[in-house]
Amino acid sequence: MERVGRRGLPAVDRLLRSEAGREAEARFGHAVARRLCREVIETHRQAVGAGEGIPSVAELEREVREATDRTGRSLFRSVLNATGVVLHTNLGRAPLSDEAAAAATRAATGYSNLEFDLETGRRGSRHRHGELLLQELTGAEAAMVVNNNAAAVLLVLSAVASGREVLLSRGEMVEIGGSFRIPDVMEQSGCRLREVGTTNRTRLADYERAIGLDTGAVLKVHQSNFRQIGFTESVESGRLAELAHGHGLPFIEDLGSGVLVETRELGLEHEPMIQEVLRAGADLVTASGDKLLGGPQAGLILGRRRWVDACRRHPLARAVRVDKMTLAALQATLLHYLRGEGDAVPIWRMLRQPLSDLRARAERLAARVAGALPPSASARAAEGRSPVGGGSLPGQELATAGLELRVPGELEDLARRLRWGEPSVVGRVEGDRLFLDLRTVRPEEDDLLLGALFRALDAGPGRHGEGQA
Ligand SMILES: *Cc1c(COP(=O)(O)O)cnc(C)c1O
Numbered sequence: 001m002e003r004v005g006r007r008g009l010p011a012v013d014r015l016l017r018s019e020a021g022r023e024a025e026a027r028f029g030h031a032v033a034r035r036l037c038r039e040v041i042e043t044h045r046q047a048v049g050a051g052e053g054i055p056s057v058a059e060l061e062r063e064v065r066e067a068t069d070r071t072g073r074s075l076f077r078s079v080l081n082a083t084g085v086v087l088h089t090n091l092g093r094a095p096l097s098d099e100a101a102a103a104a105t106r107a108a109t110g111y112s113n114l115e116f117d118l119e120t121g122r123r124g125s126r127h128r129h130g131e132l133l134l135q136e137l138t139g140a141e142a143a144m145v146v147n148n149n150a151a152a153v154l155l156v157l158s159a160v161a162s163g164r165e166v167l168l169s170r171g172e173m174v175e176i177g178g179s180f181r182i183p184d185v186m187e188q189s190g191c192r193l194r195e196v197g198t199t200n201r202t203r204l205a206d207y208e209r210a211i212g213l214d215t216g217a218v219l220k221v222h223q224s225n226f227r228q229i230g231f232t233e234s235v236e237s238g239r240l241a242e243l244a245h246g247h248g249l250p251f252i253e254d255l256g257s258g259v260l261v262e263t264r265e266l267g268l269e270h271e272p273m274i275q276e277v278l279r280a281g282a283d284l285v286t287a288s289g290d291k292l293l294g295g296p297q298a299g300l301i302l303g304r305r306r307w308v309d310a311c312r313r314h315p316l317a318r319a320v321r322v323d324k325m326t327l328a329a330l331q332a333t334l335l336h337y338l339r340g341e342g343d344a345v346p347i348w349r350m351l352r353q354p355l356s357d358l359r360a361r362a363e364r365l366a367a368r369v370a371g372a373l374p375p376s377a378s379a380r381a382a383e384g385r386s387p388v389g390g391g392s393l394p395g396q397e398l399a400t401a402g403l404e405l406r407v408p409g410e411l412e413d414l415a416r417r418l419r420w421g422e423p424s425v426v427g428r429v430e431g432d433r434l435f436l437d438l439r440t441v442r443p444e445e446d447d448l449l450l451g452a453l454f455r456a457l458d459a460g461p462g463r464h465g466e467g468q469a
Contacts, residue, residue, distance in 0.1 A: 020068070114126050166191045170198055292392050
């Protein structure tokens, strides 16, 4: 029994019962499938009203399938990162080690001592988890973990200097991205920003002059995502700590990327390490868990017990509290460092990969893809350069290797078909080449990448697939 709409279009329920409608329903449930069918019909209702012809049911089904695919892409899903950017903020920053992921799964699927003290059988505090390990790794007197570093900065400023002035160099009034601007965060935390020095040069004397009765803290913010070159000057952590302490003030440093190991070993510039800044005298250090630490999204607050306790007691602590899966994954990550298993942390394994290994993998992939190319296209192993990303080591790049594809006239198309594929692959379009950087693809994912590439090439024009994915 076929109901036909006013303008000759099938009713929504009819489309919903079609094969395409049932596929959508199997993936997303009745309500979403119905909505997709309704939207397809509604679009045509308007087009028909404007004088266009009535589409066939097959055409409507094709559109429902397209809408289903589009919806699938808009939902949260995994992607293969072939950009070479190890800490790609838009692709989820640091991937977890298998152990960290397993720990998060156990925390998620069962119960834990999240806020329960197994020694006494009484209530415990989630704000104590991670403390022991972080103390050992960094020399901090105390430590707590919150939702992310932005939350850490907000909590620290609120707990330490609310209602008072916080000194910050004009060269460090930074925007981290996603509208996280240090001056705005300060305002939110109830502090008053006291700008010190100039954009390019700030000296100790500038801070000294700015300290007054109303000063609550001295803040230093790492220039995570940009570099200043030329006529520049800033004040080292140690000297700022000394100055602050001389006036009975806490010195806070927002490091952004919380790194525990020396980045010079990668041939990159030095990135300040948490332990180093604490040793220099910082009373509180804030850092991200998912930048160069290589763990889950988290914010670390480390430093003097007095100030960390003030953070724990602050009402905002509840609002920015960390969840159990994160704590489990972070603990497993920290244990990798403590047990000397640095390469178990995926980002370090990726960053340390020898160029020769990457090149060998690229050559193997290039050889295998050669037979699947349309006549006008070419593929070869090639070298490139990739940034570390994630608001760390700005302007610095690592030599890398990957698969270079040239498909005249349809490079963007190929990039799109790869993005839209299963698995979704994100590469880099550089000039007239599509570069699939293997640094951020695990060797065991090479075949997965190749399969996705075959399908994307196969769906291109001149192939047996359709022109449009
Ligand atoms: C990345 C960064 C932040 C924000 O950290 P999230 O973990 O992304 O919230 C804050 N400050 C600095 C200096 C950063 O580099």
